[in-house]
Amino acid sequence: MTTGQLDKMRLELRRGVLVLAVLASLKQPLYGYSLRKQLRDGGIDIDEGTLYPLIRRLAEQGLLDSEWQQAEGRERRYYQISAMGADLLAQLSDEWQQLNGALSKLLAKNTEETEL
Amino acid sequence: MNLVERYIAAVQRELPDEKREEIGRELSANIMDQLDALREQQGSLDKEQTVALLKKMGHPRAVAQQFVPPQPLICLGYMALYKYTLFMVFGILFLLQIAGSTVDWLSSSQMGLFLYLKSVANGFLEDAIFAFSAITLGFWVMSQQQPLQQDTYERNWQPEQLPDAGPGWQHISLQDVFTDLATYLFLLVIIWYPLWLTPEQLANSRLVFNDTFYEFLRWASPLAVLGIVFSMFQLRYRFWNRAMLGAGIALNSLFVLVILLLAANGPFLQENIEQWRGVFEPGQLERSVLITLLIIGMFPLWEVGRDLIRFRKLR
Numbered sequence: 001m002t003t004g005q006l007d008k009m010r011l012e013l014r015r016g017v018l019v020l021a022v023l024a025s026l027k028q029p030l031y032g033y034s035l036r037k038q039l040r041d042g043g044i045d046i047d048e049g050t051l052y053p054l055i056r057r058l059a060e061q062g063l064l065d066s067e068w069q070q071a072e073g074r075e076r077r078y079y080q081i082s083a084m085g086a087d088l089l090a091q092l093s094d095e096w097q098q099l100n101g102a103l104s105k106l107l108a109k110n111t112e113e114t115e116l
Numbered sequence: 117m118n119l120v121e122r123y124i125a126a127v128q129r130e131l132p133d134e135k136r137e138e139i140g141r142e143l144s145a146n147i148m149d150q151l152d153a154l155r156e157q158q159g160s161l162d163k164e165q166t167v168a169l170l171k172k173m174g175h176p177r178a179v180a181q182q183f184v185p186p187q188p189l190i191c192l193g194y195m196a197l198y199k200y201t202l203f204m205v206f207g208i209l210f211l212l213q214i215a216g217s218t219v220d221w222l223s224s225s226q227m228g229l230f231l232y233l234k235s236v237a238n239g240f241l242e243d244a245i246f247a248f249s250a251i252t253l254g255f256w257v258m259s260q261q262q263p264l265q266q267d268t269y270e271r272n273w274q275p276e277q278l279p280d281a282g283p284g285w286q287h288i289s290l291q292d293v294f295t296d297l298a299t300y301l302f303l304l305v306i307i308w309y310p311l312w313l314t315p316e317q318l319a320n321s322r323l324v325f326n327d328t329f330y331e332f333l334r335w336a337s338p339l340a341v342l343g344i345v346f347s348m349f350q351l352r353y354r355f356w357n358r359a360m361l362g363a364g365i366a367l368n369s370l371f372v373l374v375i376l377l378l379a380a381n382g383p384f385l386q387e388n389i390e391q392w393r394g395v396f397e398p399g400q401l402e403r404s405v406l407i408t409l410l411i412i413g414m415f416p417l418w419e420v421g422r423d424l425i426r427f428r429k430l431r
Contacts, residue, residue: 032142033149049174052146053182056139076145 018046020096022055023081023089026064031076055079063088119163120147123170130180139183147173189252191259198255200290205247207294213240214298218305223317279355285426288354293347300343307337329384336374343367361427368416368423375413379406 021044025035036051046054058064063085067078081089124144128136150169155161173179190198217235221227227235279286310318325333346367353360384405 031149032146033153037153048146048150049179049182052142056142056183074145074148075141076149077142 017096018044018050018054019058020089020092022051022058023063023085023092026079026081026085029067029078029080031078035079058085119166119170120144120151123147123173123176126176127180127183130177131184135184139180143179143183189259190255194255194259198251201251201255202248203290205251206244207290207297209243209247210240210294211298211301213243215301215305218302219309219312222306222309223313280357283429286356288350288356290351290354293350293354296350297344297347300340300347303340304337304344307333307340326383326386329378329381332378332381336378339367339370339374343371356426356430358427358430361423361430365420365423365427368420371416372413372420375409375416379409379413382406 021039021042022035025038025042030038032048032052032055035055036046036048039046039051055064059066059079063082064079065082066080068075069078070076124140124147127143128140131139147169151161151166154165154169158165174182213236217232217239220235221232305312346363350360356364382405383402385401
């Protein structure tokens with residue numbers, strides 16, 4: 001598999017999970033750059049070209065609330081998870097736990113077979 | 117700062133009017149935060165670092181497309197119907213053009229084969245460009261207004277209504293149907309040429325069949341009508357089954373029979389043809405018509421053979 005193919009597959013794998021990560025990170029209000037920094041500190045590095053459009057889309061869908069605020073002499077748009085977003089996060093978290101559990105078993109089985 | 121403003125302006129130019137201001141405002145805040153972070157890390161900020169940051173953000177058009185992904189002109193749900201409509205309309209326009217150009221060809225003594233083909237191609241292209249624009253515009257409007265209508269279409273289907281699984285040839289392509297229709301229409305226009313021409317055009321007509329031969333030829337017209345009906349039926353049920361193959365074999369066998377009978381009933385042309393005097397000998401022309409008829413007869417004969425093999429395979 002070429003690096004390009006691997007990058008593409010990795011991107012597809014991460015795409016769905018990013019929504020979950022963003023919703024889970026926005027329990028307190030954050031602006032774009034601080035959200036990106038928090039995710040990166042948590043081990044999820046998203047480039048700004050993906051993150052900023054994603055949070056805008058989530059806000060347009062009513063999953064995030066947003067507000068422009070003046071801070072440090074500059075205006076910033078702060079985002080926070082909405083009630084609808086919180087409901088979705090709970091459902092997606094359950095889904096993720098189930099999927100992760102099933103996948104972990106499959107991957108463990110696959111590793112055992114490879115070792116044998 | 118000037119660079120950042122230029123960058124944001126370039127992104128905004130790629131955005132729809134209603135989103136320009138808000139996305140520009142947000143993008144500006146995000147870039148400023150990144151520049152501040154860079155300044156904190158490095159102690160100062162020069163032009164090269166700003167340039168590097170903007171390069172990393174991506175081309176303004178790419179950034180704009182990430183915020184507002186480009187929408188296809190026609191939504192994917194309509195794409196199959198759009199292509200089908202285009203093919204059908206192009207097919208009908210092609211048939212109309214064949215009919216129109218054939219009448220022109222029959223009524224003009226100046227129009228040779230090359231000019232006839234040019235007339236078909238020119239007329240068809242002119243109509244097809246207009247049809248393509250009109251259909252695309254119509255589907256664009258539909259996509260803008262009811263992009264989710266495909267759901268209903270995809271829900272209202274029954275597995276029992278699907279045709280039998282079979283070899284690829286069982287599916288009748290639209291191209292084949294319209295080729296057959298064009299052939300039958302061409303035949304009808306040729307056979308009934310006095311109906312389409314004015315007396316002046318008739319006087320200049322290039323068709324100079326012998327009266328007996330022409331009378332016999334007219335008796336073949338129901339077969340062409342039958343062929344058109346059969347092709348129309350194929351447009352509705354585009355799948356070969358034994359009944360359809362049987363009908364196709366019968367129709368093509370009748371065509372072969374009629375063509376052989378026509379070939380056996382010469383002379384084909386009137387004597388003393390003014391236009392061709394000094395160019396062709398009457399005997400040469402008669403032989404050419406006979407050979408042409410036999411070649412034409414090969415096509416339905418080949419289809420009879422092909423369909424007989426397919427008929428046996430479907431047992």
